Amino acid sequence: MEIVENEQTCKKAHLAIQDTLDVVGGKWKLILISILRNGPFRFKELSREAGITPRILSKELKELEMNGLVTRTVCDTRPITVEYALTDYSESLSEVIMAMHKWGTEHRERIKKEW
Amino acid sequence: MEIVENEQTCKKAHLAIQDTLDVVGGKWKLILISILRNGPFRFKELSREAGITPRILSKELKELEMNGLVTRTVCDTRPITVEYALTDYSESLSEVIMAMHKWGTEHRERIKKEW
DNA sequence: TATATATTTGTAACTACTTACACAAAGAAT
DNA sequence: ATTCTTTGTGTAAGTAGTTACAAATATATA
Numbered sequence: 462m463e464i465v466e467n468e469q470t471c472k473k474a475h476l477a478i479q480d481t482l483d484v485v486g487g488k489w490k491l492i493l494i495s496i497l498r499n500g501p502f503r504f505k506e507l508s509r510e511a512g513i514t515p516r517i518l519s520k521e522l523k524e525l526e527m528n529g530l531v532t533r534t535v536c537d538t539r540p541i542t543v544e545y546a547l548t549d550y551s552e553s554l555s556e557v558i559m560a561m562h563k564w565g566t567e568h569r570e571r572i573k574k575e576w
Numbered sequence: 577m578e579i580v581e582n583e584q585t586c587k588k589a590h591l592a593i594q595d596t597l598d599v600v601g602g603k604w605k606l607i608l609i610s611i612l613r614n615g616p617f618r619f620k621e622l623s624r625e626a627g628i629t630p631r632i633l634s635k636e637l638k639e640l641e642m643n644g645l646v647t648r649t650v651c652d653t654r655p656i657t658v659e660y661a662l663t664d665y666s667e668s669l670s671e672v673i674m675a676m677h678k679w680g681t682e683h684r685e686r687i688k689k690e691w
Numbered sequence: 692t693a694t695a696t697a698t699t700t701g702t703a704a705c706t707a708c709t710t711a712c713a714c715a716a717a718g719a720a721t
Numbered sequence: 722a723t724t725c726t727t728t729g730t731g732t733a734a735g736t737a738g739t740t741a742c743a744a745a746t747a748t749a750t751a
Binding site: 503504505515516518519535538539540541542543 | 725726727728729730731
């Protein structure tokens with residue numbers, strides 16, 4: 462008897478999901494990536510746009526940088542500014558981002574219709 | 577001047593992402609949904625498979641049920657067993673789940689090759 | 692009677708996450 | 722000299738998430 466296991470039926474599929482969550486899980490990372498898809502942002506802009514405190518933003522950006530999803534560029538301005546931008550590799554997340562964007566939009570519509 | 581904003585460039589795209597995270601964000605929900613895609617599970621099976629303590633599993637399942645993603649069925653056995661299964665609506669998350677599964681798998685490959 | 696099962700819940704402890712606030716560095720502006 | 726800017730960090734406090742453990746329920750088994 463041949464056993465066929467594809468992505469959907471594999472019993473250990475959740476391990477791959479877990480790997481993804483290890484990198485972009487949590488409260489902020491996908492939000493930050495989603496914002497950065499509009500182009501590079503400076504630290505303070507990002508903080509205001511996401512509604513995240515500097516303390517946490519700093520930590521999150523460091524982790525995203527370590528995972529090769531974001532670059533940090535110090536600009537030679539006075540005072541110094543720092544620009545954060547997505548890497549090419551982060552483009553690999555576009556399916557995830559777009560799927561979540563689509564679901565969020567449709568789910569909101571569904572909730573509205575319930576009332 | 578015409579302003580064109582699609583899903584990708586919309587400055588408020590992260591709000592839709594946020595809506596999604598409000599429902600399936602956190603440490604466990606997508607993992608649980610991913611496991612339940614293999615068919616209905618009983619409480620204890622789910623607890624063991626996900627490596628989640630009963631206390632938290634109970635809370636997570638309640639939230640998934642409230643959001644119409646999971647059903648809870650009490651079976652007339654002795655002792656009573658409870659079966660958790662995905663709803664039809666949860667199928668709407670398949671793009672999100674599959675995109676995350678794919679990314680996790682490919683990202684793991686990429687990490688392996690770095691060494 | 693004593694023990695075992697499955698599905699929870701209550702409580703307290705513990706860890707992780709997040710915020711608020713102050714402050715540093717390095718000039719620029721007043 | 723004083724104040725302002727941006728990008729952070731240090732510290733302490735508060736909130737949220739998680740665990741460990743005991744227990745409740747309802748019944749079956751030894």
